[in-house]
Amino acid sequence: MNATLSASSAPTTPVQALHGHTMGTTWSVRFHARMRTDLHTLHDAVQARLDRVVAEMSTWEPDSDISRFNRADAGTWCVLPGGFATVLAAALEVAARSEGAFDPTISPLVAAWGFGAHAHARGRPSDTALAQARERVGWKHLSFDPTAGRVLQHGGITLDLSAIAKGYGVDVVVTLLRQRGIDAALVEVGGELYGYGRKPDGQPWRVLVESSPDEEADSEGLEPRVLRLDGIAVATSGDRWHAYEHDGTRYSHTIDPRTGVPVNDVAAAVTVVADTAMQADAWATALTVMGTQAGHAHAAALGLAARFLERTPEGLVERATAAFERHLDA
Structure with a gap:
């Protein structure tokens, strides 16, 4: 302590x-x-x-509620603790609104590419292993009863809420x-x-937008961004946090559940401001999966406050939605 x-x-x-x-x-x-x-x-x-x-x-905890669900026999309805049920409901909502870019059943793909608590060998998985993992992924196949707070284990479903649980x-x-x-x-x-x-001086909390400091230092004209947080949350996702190189190829932790492979042109950083940290956390992941162009368009269409740092030959380029700009410190 x-x-x-x-x-x-x-x-x-x-x-x-x-x-x-x-x-x-x-x-x-x-x-x-x-x-x-x-x-x-x-x-x-x-x-x-x-x-x-x-x-x-x-x-990572074998006795956690999510681990017990992941091991449950096919056909078993598992009653979830209140927090677990709340997070799963939010995850499924973001999955639907992101058109599957966010998927709480992605765990088999995460493991297949060498990430997570049950990571397989690093490097590209075999076509057979990848196909088998993809068969077990799909949020639409999840049977969740929010009223009763329970979820059905159809068999082989493994939930992973790591992209929303911190929030x-x-x-x-x-x-x-x-x-x-x-x-x-x-x-x-x-x-x-x-x-x-408000702090004792009457001012709101101000935070520097987390991004990619090494790359930003080499990008002329890219100014630090400061957010005012007064009843709102912010989360950032990007490939500098979780990635590895194997046989000369760089693999990002950001895996597209719709294609089954890591995102090739992942943004240096995607920052989302939302009413809750849970929503900001999940949407930062979803928009990172979509990529800068599609992610920015999707965020703008939904009115999400999002900022993207895109890598270009000239350095990092910032793209932000109008909703994000409104939260910047003047």
């Missing part, structure tokens, strides 16, 4: 911070509260909420902080953020 001060012992530090680890990454909370706040108690509460997300939705983790922490009477906070889990309320 990195928190070392209590609110009552640090009157000169109006914005306080907590830190921890979850989902193979880190989390942080910066907050301002008018009332006294025991940082140790609050830290433990935040960690407990995030541990619950892991226990429900981590494919959901941010949201549950925000809910906890609001319940605890925290007036303003900036919550981050593995790069996904949500900010609300």
Whole structure:
């Protein structure tokens, strides 16, 4: 635990911070509260909420609820915990609105290309292995009963919510902080953020848009972008975070569930601003899969706030929707 001060012992530090680890990454909370706040108690509460997300939705944990579903016998209806059901419902909504660019059943393809908790050997899978993986992928084949909060294991279905669960983790922490009477906070889990309320100086939280710093440094005219977060979330996806090279070929973690192969011309970074971190997280992945041209057109048509960094021979080029521009700090 990195928190070392209590609110009552640090009157000169109006914005306080907590830190921890979850989902193979880190989390942080910066907050301002008018009332006294025991940082140790609050830290433990935040960690407990995030541990619950892991226990429900981590494919790296063999005893998690998602792992038990993935192992369930064909024909079994599995009742899901509330958080799991909420995230699956949101994932299926984004799958439909993205025309399958986002797919919570993508796990067999992720593993086939050498990524994830159950990664196969790195490199291009055989045509047979790829065909077998593709047969097990398809969000439309998933039978989900949101009213009863249960999902049917048809046989061979393996869910993977890693492209949305971190965002959901941010949201549950925000809910906890609001319940605890925290007036303003900036919550981050593995790069996904949500900010609300005003800092002691009356200003909203401001964050630099996460992107590709090494490449940006070589791109003339590409200015840093700062977002105002006051009741909104932001998430960024791109190929610099998860990729590998094998036999001279670079393979991106961004796999198109519609084709079964990694996206060739993936954007350097795709940033999405949304009402919840869960939505921002999922849409950042979906738009990355679509690619810069199709992704930008799709985001604009849906009124999504999205920014794309496209690689060109002249360097990085920014493309942003009108909705995204409205969130930029003046």
